[in-house]
Amino acid sequence: MRARVLIRPKAGILDPQGVAVERALPALGFAGASNVHVGRLVELDVDDAAQLRPMCEKLLANPLVEDYEVQLLDDGG
Amino acid sequence: MRARVLIRPKAGILDPQGVAVERALPALGFAGASNVHVGRLVELDVDDAAQLRPMCEKLLANPLVEDYEVQLLDDGG
Numbered sequence: 001m002r003a004r005v006l007i008r009p010k011a012g013i014l015d016p017q018g019v020a021v022e023r024a025l026p027a028l029g030f031a032g033a034s035n036v037h038v039g040r041l042v043e044l045d046v047d048d049a050a051q052l053r054p055m056c057e058k059l060l061a062n063p064l065v066e067d068y069e070v071q072l073l074d075d076g077g
Numbered sequence: 078m079r080a081r082v083l084i085r086p087k088a089g090i091l092d093p094q095g096v097a098v099e100r101a102l103p104a105l106g107f108a109g110a111s112n113v114h115v116g117r118l119v120e121l122d123v124d125d126a127a128q129l130r131p132m133c134e135k136l137l138a139n140p141l142v143e144d145y146e147v148q149l150l151d152d153g154g
Contacts, residue, residue, distance in 0.1 A: 006118050021119065021136065028135055032124030039118040041083050042098065047109030058105055059098065 002073040003046055007061045008039035039066070043073075079150040080123055084138045085116035116143070120150075 009015040017038035025033045042060050046052060052070045061068040086092040094115035102110045119137050123129060129147045138145040 002112075008118065008120070021121075024136055025132065028132075030128050030132055030136075032128075033132070034122045035079075036119065036121040039120070041085065041116040041118045042113065043085070043116070044098075044113040045111045051107050051109075055102065055105075055107055055110070059101055059107075 001046060001049060003044055003049060003052055004071040004073055005042040005044075005052065005056055005060055006039065006069040006071070007042065007056075007066050008037055008068075010065055010067050013065045078123060078126060080121055080126060080129055081148040081150055082119040082121075082129065082133060082137055083116060083146040083148070084119065084133075084143050085114055085145075087142055087144050090142045 009018070015037050018036045021038060022033060022036040025031075025036075040061075046055075049070075049072055056068045056070065057063055086095070092114050095113045098115060099110060099113040102108075102113075117138075123132075126147075126149055133145045133147065134140055
């Protein structure tokens, strides 16, 4: 099955990419954006969805500084 | 409103992070993962959802080599 993992900096952990984006947007004429966070997206096919959380803990995310969210996708998307 | 942008390498564009993850998983004991792609995740609050696609074109994604998908989130999550 197709799965998606969303990986974000934990609350309170420095998110320099998010800060950079939030500062750059007004300079490009986009007002009103706030609370910007940048993380990683991993999409993969797996045989066993139960492996996804261990995969995150061991490889995909750094659980010390990142939170992750696993989504199972119905179709191939 | 809260919005999420998923940014992925376009099909056919080299995805070295995806390749690295796909090679590392079996070495860590995870069999059966395939078609692994690594992209970026941007989450932000915006006043005007119509700005999201222009933001992607101009700053968040590189439309030459990346596809993006905008999701509007109902709640603050």
